[in-house]
Amino acid sequence: MSITRNVNLKWISAGIASAAIAAISVGSISAAHAADPRAELFQKFQTAVKGKTVAWVPVWLGVLESEWTRVMKAHFDDYGVKLIVRDPNFKSDVQLQAVSSLINEKPDILIVQNPTTTLLARELKRAMDSGIKVIQVNMASNQLTDAYVGADVPxxxxxxxxxxVKTCGGGKGSGKVAILQGEATAAYSLDMTKAATEVLNGDKSIKVVSSQPTNWDANKAAEVTTNVLQQNPDLCGIFSVWGPQTAGAAQVVKNAGKQGQVKIFVASDGQPADCDMVEQGLFTKNLSYRADTQGEAIVNAVLTLLQDSRPAGTTQLAYYTTNYWVSGKDDRQYCFVVPKE
Structure with a gap:
């Protein structure tokens, strides 16, 4: 009787021990699953991002803006974010109407490219007041918003x-320089022209003989350059705030037989045509801020704001993009490649 009882007790003890071990093992596995930090992080990201809506209103869908849009769409499709695009085709009244209409549709994020410092200012504030977070790209408004993505324009x-100054100053030429602005009231043009003028005026050997808006138009730039060359045949340099508009000016210089004599320096968003102009000797140097990398920065700004629980209008983030000199074919990587359809 005692032997049987001892055997039964041993089996009972063994069973209890096994059950305890099993319970501990199951509990450990469940706890491990419940506290997986990487899984929790991804779930938080999905909750914050997936199914959200981003509205995008550029000044138009040119080469630059199309590249931004291409990069945004590729990422947003992957993240499950809906992208709404409105193209005003360089019509300010249409852009203002598009922004106003989209605010009423209540997207989670509104992205704009401002044609001037004032056109969209009130609507951007209205968007934030209504709970929509706002990102401005490359051309800013007087109204600060949740984020700015773009070049450090000054x-x-x-x-x-x-x-x-290095090329035309200190007796290395006439010292005469012409500035080709963009749109007269656009922050990008205003800020770049102001910063450049301060540097140029700081050198006594430099004389700014012309500083005129071209409205981002190559034909207008050609007209301005024609007049400047007629009045200043010994012009040493041209400073332009944007590559594509400068194509007209470069052609005028070439036709006048002054290619290589009149040095042309341009700011560029990295369009392939701007690299072509450098390689052909029509531009002297191109300072590129690459639209494709700016597109990536726009996406990062969107993801940051979607994951930030603070309400619209409480942050003022900035994502400044890097500049790259393009002076020949070896610098081709600093111009983006337009994908074939």
Whole structure:
């Protein structure tokens, strides 16, 4: 009787021990699953991002803006974010109407490219007041918003102007320089022109003989350059705030037989045509901020704001993109490649 009882007790003890071990093992596995930090992090990301809506209103869908849009769409499709695009085709009234309409549709994020410092200012504030987070790209408004993505525009102006001084200052030519602005009331043009002018005026050997808006138009730039060359046949340099508009000016210089004599320095978003102009000797130097990398920065700004629980209008983040000198074919990597359809 005692032997049987001892055997039964041993089996009972063994069973209890096994059950305890099993319970501990199952509990450990469950706890491990419940506290997996990487899984929790991804779930938080999915919750914050997936199914959200981003509205995008550029000034138009040119080469630059199309590249931004391409990069955004590729990422947003992957993350499950809906992208709404409105193209005003360079019509300010249409852009203002598009922004106003989208605010009423309540997207989670509104992205804009401002044609001037004032056109969209009130609507951007209204968007934030209604709970929509706002990102401005490359051309800012007087109204600060949740984030800015783009070039450090004054720095672009200073860097380009310093190159002009090195080339045309100190008796290395007439010292005469013409500035080709963009749209007269666009922050990008205003800020770059102001910074460049300060550098140029700081050198007594440099004389700014013209500083005129071109409205981002190559034909207008050609007209301005034609007049400047007629009045200043010994012009040493041209400073332009944007590559594509400068194509017209470069052609005028070439037709006048002054290619290589009149040095042309341009700020560029990295369009392939701007690299072509450098390689053909039509541009002297191109300072590129690469639209494709700016597109990546726009996506990062969107992801940051979607994961930030603070309400619209409480942050003022900045994502400044890096500038790259393009002076020949060896620098081709600093211009983006437009994908074939």
């Amino acid at each position: 720095k672009l102006g200073r860097m380009l102007a310093e190159e002009v």
